[in-house]
Amino acid sequence: MNRICLVYFSPTGGTKLVVSTVAEAMAAELKLPLEHFDITRPAAREAEYNFSADDLVLIASPTYAGRVPNKMLPEFERLVHGEGTKAVIVSVYGGRSNDEGLRELTLLAENKGFNVIAAAGCVARHSMSGSLAAHRPSAKDMEELAAFGRKVAEKALTKPEPVKIDRDTPIAPYYKPLKEDLTPAVFLKAKPQTHADKCIACALCAEACPMGSISFDDFCTVPGICIKCHACVRCCPTEAKYFDNEELLSHIRMLEKNYQGEQDNLYLI
Ligand SMILES: Cc1cc2nc3c(=O)[nH]c(=O)nc-3n(C[C@H](O)[C@H](O)[C@H](O)COP(=O)(O)O)c2cc1C
Numbered sequence: 001m002n003r004i005c006l007v008y009f010s011p012t013g014g015t016k017l018v019v020s021t022v023a024e025a026m027a028a029e030l031k032l033p034l035e036h037f038d039i040t041r042p043a044a045r046e047a048e049y050n051f052s053a054d055d056l057v058l059i060a061s062p063t064y065a066g067r068v069p070n071k072m073l074p075e076f077e078r079l080v081h082g083e084g085t086k087a088v089i090v091s092v093y094g095g096r097s098n099d100e101g102l103r104e105l106t107l108l109a110e111n112k113g114f115n116v117i118a119a120a121g122c123v124a125r126h127s128m129s130g131s132l133a134a135h136r137p138s139a140k141d142m143e144e145l146a147a148f149g150r151k152v153a154e155k156a157l158t159k160p161e162p163v164k165i166d167r168d169t170p171i172a173p174y175y176k177p178l179k180e181d182l183t184p185a186v187f188l189k190a191k192p193q194t195h196a197d198k199c200i201a202c203a204l205c206a207e208a209c210p211m212g213s214i215s216f217d218d219f220c221t222v223p224g225i226c227i228k229c230h231a232c233v234r235c236c237p238t239e240a241k242y243f244d245n246e247e248l249l250s251h252i253r254m255l256e257k258n259y260q261g262e263q264d265n266l267y268l269i
Helices: 012-032 073-079 101-111 141-156 204-207 231-235 246-258
Strands: 003-008 033-040 055-062 085-093 116-124 266-268
Touching: 003 012, 012 033, 012 055, 012 085, 012 141, 055 101, 073 101, 085 101, 101 116, 116 141, 204 231
Parallel strands: 003 033, 003 055, 055 085, 085 116
Antiparallel strands: 116 266
């Protein structure tokens, strides 16, 4: 093996933190260099990424509605290519449920020529909420993630068997979000709003938007599609960006009421 590569989509940084922690432990154990391929921004998705049998690749994505984000699934398929390349899958979720996220990304990677030797489903702060899984990954999570990385590194040095995961059951449909009263929440068309008086035109929101949907001429307008990733809300230094869609806000309140319990990470080697 020549290098460890990380390929990730991470609008609000939780996925990047989790996968980097695993990868850094692997790199230290194997004494290999690390290369980041951050495909969050549209410009990074203009290239394709081909990996060889000499690479060890970590592929990571957040879970949206219980699966790989629907706008990113075809992007991972289009951009990331293996050739018998050993891979580790990291699927990150915000404390409700990982549902099919880990399995879907694992099966996608296998279809794209990777030999998936390990996989992890890990909790990070819910990007839509200030309180849900707010302190994750915790110090304990970080230790576990590094220990997982060291174990995977050991496995990578052998002739590794593919990870044991259910490959037969079809992937279940997307989770349907609910409002506080537990009726369906419909917020597909919601877009972030801007307190114009707070906006300092720093352009951070437009640069952070993974869909390139915020106008660089007028940061208060969002002509493109919104995937509700909250990157613009989280990165704004003056808290100018916010969502006011009542169905979305009710869904977030429902999550905060019902999913405050601690979720364990899942490690498959
Ligand atoms: C649109 C959207 C849908 C989400 N759906 C789920 C979900 O189904 N289950 C869950 O536990 N977390 C869910 N989350 C939370 C994210 O998976 C979690 O916050 C993740 O850490 C975000 O990754 P990032 O920080 O790399 O952007 C969702 C977040 C967003 C923005």
